[in-house]
Amino acid sequence: MSDPFHEGPAAAKARKMRSVMIAVALVAFVVIVFVVTIVKIAANIGHGAG
Amino acid sequence: MTEVSLSYAVADPPATTAPALWWDYLALLKPRVMSLVVFTGLTGLVCADTPMNPILAAVAVLCIAVGAGASGALNMAYDQDIDAIMRRTRGRPVAAGRIGRGDAAAFGFVLAGFSVMLMGLAVNYLAAALLLFTIVFYALVYTVWLKRSTPQNIVIGGASGALPPVIGWAAATGHTPLNAWLLFAIIFLWTPPHFWALALNSGGDYEKAGVPMMPVVKGAKFTRLQILLYTLVLAPVAVLPAFTGLGGVAYFAVSVAGGAGFLFLAARLWRSQAGEAALPGPDGLYSVKPGAKQGRDLFAYSILYLSALFAALLIEHSVKAFS
Numbered sequence: 001m002s003d004p005f006h007e008g009p010a011a012a013k014a015r016k017m018r019s020v021m022i023a024v025a026l027v028a029f030v031v032i033v034f035v036v037t038i039v040k041i042a043a044n045i046g047h048g049a050g
Numbered sequence: 051m052t053e054v055s056l057s058y059a060v061a062d063p064p065a066t067t068a069p070a071l072w073w074d075y076l077a078l079l080k081p082r083v084m085s086l087v088v089f090t091g092l093t094g095l096v097c098a099d100t101p102m103n104p105i106l107a108a109v110a111v112l113c114i115a116v117g118a119g120a121s122g123a124l125n126m127a128y129d130q131d132i133d134a135i136m137r138r139t140r141g142r143p144v145a146a147g148r149i150g151r152g153d154a155a156a157f158g159f160v161l162a163g164f165s166v167m168l169m170g171l172a173v174n175y176l177a178a179a180l181l182l183f184t185i186v187f188y189a190l191v192y193t194v195w196l197k198r199s200t201p202q203n204i205v206i207g208g209a210s211g212a213l214p215p216v217i218g219w220a221a222a223t224g225h226t227p228l229n230a231w232l233l234f235a236i237i238f239l240w241t242p243p244h245f246w247a248l249a250l251n252s253g254g255d256y257e258k259a260g261v262p263m264m265p266v267v268k269g270a271k272f273t274r275l276q277i278l279l280y281t282l283v284l285a286p287v288a289v290l291p292a293f294t295g296l297g298g299v300a301y302f303a304v305s306v307a308g309g310a311g312f313l314f315l316a317a318r319l320w321r322s323q324a325g326e327a328a329l330p331g332p333d334g335l336y337s338v339k340p341g342a343k344q345g346r347d348l349f350a351y352s353i354l355y356l357s358a359l360f361a362a363l364l365i366e367h368s369v370k371a372f373s
Contacts, residue, residue, distance in 0.1 A: 014069035021072040036172040039105050
């Protein structure tokens with residue numbers, strides 16, 4: 001396992017897992033914003049058509 | 051003469067021994083508190099009886115949850131010194147030294163910013179403003195100011211814990227009618243007896259940490275009386291939704307029976323010696339904490355009581371929505 005900060009295997013593994021969870025959270029945020037945008041646009045189109 | 055220090059400033063930040071794991075950051079969000087916040091926020095949203103896109107409703111509840119979690123992270127960042135002293139809180143990630151105060155604070159600020167921004171853009175600005183107010187009130191007014199300065203800390207600070215149903219209602223409708231504030235009043239009045247029932251048996255810890263909780267400053271007897279008085283106000287107020295159109299027959303039954311049980315346990319606690327100095331046991335080898343059971347019983351019952359009230363409302367309004 002890469003250990004660029006010479007922090008030991010346990011700390012390196014913990015840091016990697018934290019990085020993975022940050023990535024998951026950011027992807028989830030992007031997906032939420034995308035879905036919310038689609039929902040809002042669809043609602044506005046619906047209002048416009050009505 | 052032995053000098054006993056009550057200062058909380060003596061606890062130095064502990065040296066980090068173990069690396070922070072990702073679930074330590076999850077623990078910063080106080081998941082148990084968050085679950086109650088999500089439940090009451092969702093109830094407020096459903097009680098508004100206003101059709102809402104389910105995706106936007108889910109986003110609103112997520113924002114309330116993350117906002118509450120951000121408050122918890124900011125609280126733990128600031129309270130590292132006193133958390134490290136108290137038995138109940140010394141295992142928290144910041145108090146135990148697994149996460150630095152700066153990291154916890156940064157995590158809290160980022161989550162607070164994202165949750166309020168998303169609430170504003172996806173739902174509405176009133177809900178976002180109420181969420182921001184809740185976070186600031188808990189992190190700044192309660193944590194930084196009230197908690198260390200007055201025995202009324204959890205009474206006034208309880209407002210932040212009482213706001214989620216109002217935020218949920220605002221998310222669904224864009225306004226906050228009287229019924230939403232009635233839900234606020236129930237949680238607001240519920241908080242002191244709930245928290246003081248726990249504090250009665252942890253008075254020593256609060257004293258060591260220099261936190262002026264009611265049992266430490268005013269004594270156990272006064273606290274038990276306050277618990278009874280708040281319960282005497284809470285029980286009838288909790289029945290009110292049945293007369294304002296918010297609650298139905300099921301809610302009425304739950305609130306009356308639940309309130310009677312709460313009053314019984316509060317009266318039993320008032321008559322007990324809960325919070326008084328420990329007595330030597332029958333064989334003189336150990337100490338018996340008087341009234342500890344009565345305090346624990348009321349604390350546990352209070353959680354059940356609030357959950358039952360909000361569950362009754364949630365079920366009644368969900369049935370109405372689907373029928």
